[in-house]
Amino acid sequence: MIAFIGQGRMGVPMARRLIEAEHTIGHKVTTWRRGTGVTVAEAVAGAELVITMLRDPAAVREVLTAALPGLRPDATVVEMSTIGPDAIGELRALLPASVRLVDAPVLGSVAPAADGTLTVLAGGDLAGLGDVLSVFGTVRECGPLGAGAAMKIAVMSALVPAQVLIAETYAYGEAHGVDRDALADVLSGTPLGVLAERLRTPAPETRYALGLAAKDLALAAWPDATLAAAGRKRLQEAEAAGLGDQDVTAIAAHVGGRPAHRAVPVNPATVPATNGFYSHAVRVGDMLYVSGQAAFDSRGEVVGAGDMTVQAEHVFQCLARILADQGAGFEDVVFVRTYLTNMDDRVAYGQVRRKYFPGTPPASTTVEVSKLFMPGLLLEVDAIVALP
Template sequence: MGAPMAGRLVAAGHDVTVWNRTPKQVPGARSAPSPEAAVAEADIVVTMLSDPRAVEDVVGAAWPGLRPGSALVEMSTIGPDAVRRVRGLLPEGVALVDAPVLGSVGPAADGTLTVLAGGAPGDVARVREVLSVFGTVRETGGPGTGAATKLAVMNVFVSAQVGLAEGLAYARALGLDRSALVDVLSATPLGPLAERLRPAVESGPSETRYALGLAAKDLRLGTEGPGSAQSVAAAARDRLAEAAAAGLADRDLTAIIPFAEAAGPREPVRRLNPASVPATNGYYSHATRAGDLLFVSGQVALDEDDRVVGEGDMTRQAEFVMENLRRILADQGSSFDRVLHIRTFLTDMDLLPQYGAVRRRHITGEPPASTTVEVPRLFRPGLLLEVELVAAVS
């Protein structure tokens, strides 16, 4: 994105100096040897980088060259929290406008991006002529609002593309013609987005316009921090993270279509609270199952009336805990011989032999992986141990 945007500035008659982390020439622009040298004579500095860490590193390196009275225009997708951190890196007297863009490499070269500009009115007005070189400028409000607006838009836009990809995978599983499905979708309000996916459906993912890895990063930023209780965007984020981990990070976002088809249905995550053990307090579940793995919460010696069982008696508490664990395992068709890892918290390591004797009666044969630690106290006075485990289930 940065190179074609710099090219637009050159074509508009601006005096442009560039620096890129991977050396790159922009015709008509001078190339600087460092960020500090790139900004030394600049009235307006534009940053367009991949993520918050990259922006903070580059701005920190440019700091000695930034002149009072200049303005930094941060155009990457990094979110409002990172914008505040960048503000803290700038020397006094340097203005900051956060102005991420909507669009990809093609619109960047054509000057048809949408620029979401946030900042003090005077600062935005000062850089508006430069921003208009890139496309249509939309003022979003005060500092940080441009970055926040970009994340809100990407949460909707990227999640919708992932949803469409999974819909196309569903269509293929049912034996439907996917091109025909795109034709149907094109007649709905999703039409422009469906048409964006058509080339990938009919001939496979094309050149990278918006990298899948960057889309995963955008959704990660958009589902963190305040206002982040967005289950649909979080699910799309996780799907993209899986695709990136599978080696598709540098491919175009449309590569999520064949990935969704190959991945098949996702295994549901189930929260479990068997009736055979005392109920929880509502703030946790006794176990969580994902596929063939069962994660059991720490069990303690509390009865159905929420009273400590066997206060001061390690053997009695250990028996109670192991029995609870047995019942939870049995509820999912597992048992102690299927335990993969067991973790124990003791308030007094001198009581370990008593606990160990009980545990050996329940877990026989080759022992599982195990961790045992002493802690100063547990969440309820009188409790001597807490035991959690991970087990395989059929």
């Protein structure tokens, strides 16, 4: 049995192709997504092969952690999301040694996913997986575990900034009286022609979401990646302007010589949504200001009522996802502030906190308050972060 985890824009057509190929590949296929009433551990129980296609590293870690009780000791996990090689290393440490892990992110968008013409960039031991992976398209063996994830980020660190460059090129042309179509025609005769044509008119349907492009460039962050960093900043500004779910080609309409936003809201989909009156975090330059995080779930219900340990774990997991969304970690936190409804809970809270700050701790303040914004909450934590 194959368990396909993730039913997003790419996951749906990929899972459909697997289901249609059941007789060819010799496996029954089941699918799982959040909110179905079935736990992910139940969904993977008995599956020889588990495929994940999720939004980001935090989502993959969360789902596979929850799946552990149901994983067969001899299962194979094929991770097809775009999460980068560092996250693959973390997954290898998370999964039992007896579980084989393969990284196999894909190049291509929704239409190739439906047609089975994706390029699968695979890393690790692919023995016995050829028939399954070829359902999605052409399989390219990249090397040992993590090589496929590294190849995907390397490719995107060129393709995505190039699209931002074209958007800025069109904006420059318009500011100087150059007709966009004429400019696109001239660019069509250069190596940038394909991208220029793609951005000439933003796509009406979302093939590759702008918000995902911003996420992919965040994964590509490294000290010398100046163009990738500039492209990511542009995309995050467009995402903050409400374009995150539109196709990445929407960047061409967004860029028009306007001053860059100084404050960019950050609201990862992996963190329970806000009530609309605040953002989970706001980035200003290389600083990130994180709003108070508390233990409530996507339904707005308190998690771990009366249990400081459970609530603290939930809060720090939310912080971890926000940090990961910006390419940061707890080592980048420079200040943390904690509000406790009972100072006697500080010992239990401190035990959890030390797990996330094992080294030199950040500057911090801890205060006792009479109550928090929801009955049953025991703590709230906010932070200031120096982004890498």
